[in-house]
Amino acid sequence: MAEPFAVFTPIGEVGFKIGPVVLNMYTVPAFFMVILSIVCCFIVQLLFKEEYAGIIKEEDKKDDPNIVIPKFDVIPALICIYLWVVSCMVATNIEVISTPWSVVMYNWKDADAVLYNGIFQTASCLVSSGNSFLIGYTRIGQIEKRKQIIFGVTVFLLFHVFNYPWPFYSGPLDYIPEGKNPTEVGGCLPSYKWCETTVRVPFPIYLICFVFFFGVSFPFTGSPSATLYSQILGPRKQGMMQGIHSFGGSIAQFVAPILTTYLFQISGYKYVMVTQICTLGLALLLTVVFYKRLVPLKMPVPVKETTNDDGFHKI
Known part of the structure; x- marks a missing residue:
């Protein structure tokens, strides 16, 4: 999880102590995020004002009894939640295994793996920011949301397909020399029996996929x-449903690293890729199958009541 904080790598693995608190390249990013989160809480509380835009309130319904907000379609809403869960799962999994993964594949020692992957992730974030800018300020953003989602999930899938340990890749992986440890030289731990039969993803493929495929797929x-999820819910207060949406992503970020770490330790990255290919494939399948239902909530046209010359009401 320290990859985005490659800037702290010069502190080193040993670092220094302030009383009982150990500060090194692995712990400082966590402390930094705690401080940053506290600062953000104060900023939100002091500088932001909560206002609802485009929401039909109860007062609006009283003023115009013809305003009716229909129920939203549950299945498309659940699909959007699942898409968010998958995105969070993939992001967290790659952050978790990128360091040990690159250590065993390219024989990088721990500090180098953190530094290099941090650089790759920074580059990926720049690509992602560029794509987000294009979505927000160019005609690309006017492309139908469903098509954007299909494109993004497809690129996610390509990342995992290219990084799957295909038999035509070179191998097997190397073990750490006897008497050495990961702080000195990279390679497989003696307990990783799967390294004997696992191949190495070519570094150019790893680099291109990490920087560009991730940088494109996330936005x-x-x-x-x-x-689209917000549009499916319609012009109603969405606090509860948005909370469920965020909760799904949080659960993915909690559960996925445990499963991924376990799979990596017992079988390498092969079944990590298989698991994510399956979850992404399901996301793509659901998007295609329910394509016509993944649309914004359709509001009924309000019907106004008029009075004829003879005094009768006409609707």
Whole structure:
């Protein structure tokens, strides 16, 4: 999880102590995020004002009894939640295994793996920011949300397909020399028996997929699915449903690393890729199958009551 904080790598693995608190390249990012989160809480409380835009309130219904908000379609809403869960799962899994994964594949020592993957992730974030800008300020953003989602999920799938340990890749992986440890040299731990039969993903493929495929897939999956989810719910207060949406992503970020770490330790990255290919494939399948239902909530046209010359009401 320290990859985005490659800037702290110069502190080193040993670092220093302030009383009982150990500060090194692994712990400082966590403390930094705690401080940043506290600062953000104060900023939100002091500088932001909560206002609802485009929401039909109870007062509006009283003023115009013809305003009716229909129930939203549950299945498309659940699909959007699942898309968010999958996005969070993939992001967390790659953050979790990228360091040990690159250590065993390219024989990088721990500090180098954190640094290099941090650089790759920074580059990926720049690509992602560029794509988010294009979505927000160019005609690309006018492309139908469903098509953006299909494109983003497809690129996600390609990342995992290219990084699957295909038999035509070179291998097997190397073990750490006897008497050495991961802080000195990279490679497989002696307990990783799967390294004997596991191949190495070519580094150019790993680099291109990490930087560009991730940089493209996240903004074309997360943003459109969240926007579409809000449109499916319609012009009603969405606090509860948005909470469920966020809760799904949080659960994915909690559960996925446990499963991924376990799979990596007993079988390498092969079944990590298989698991994510299956979850992404299901996301793509659901989006295609329910394509016509993944649309914004349709509001009924209000009917106004008029009075004829003879005094009768006409609807």
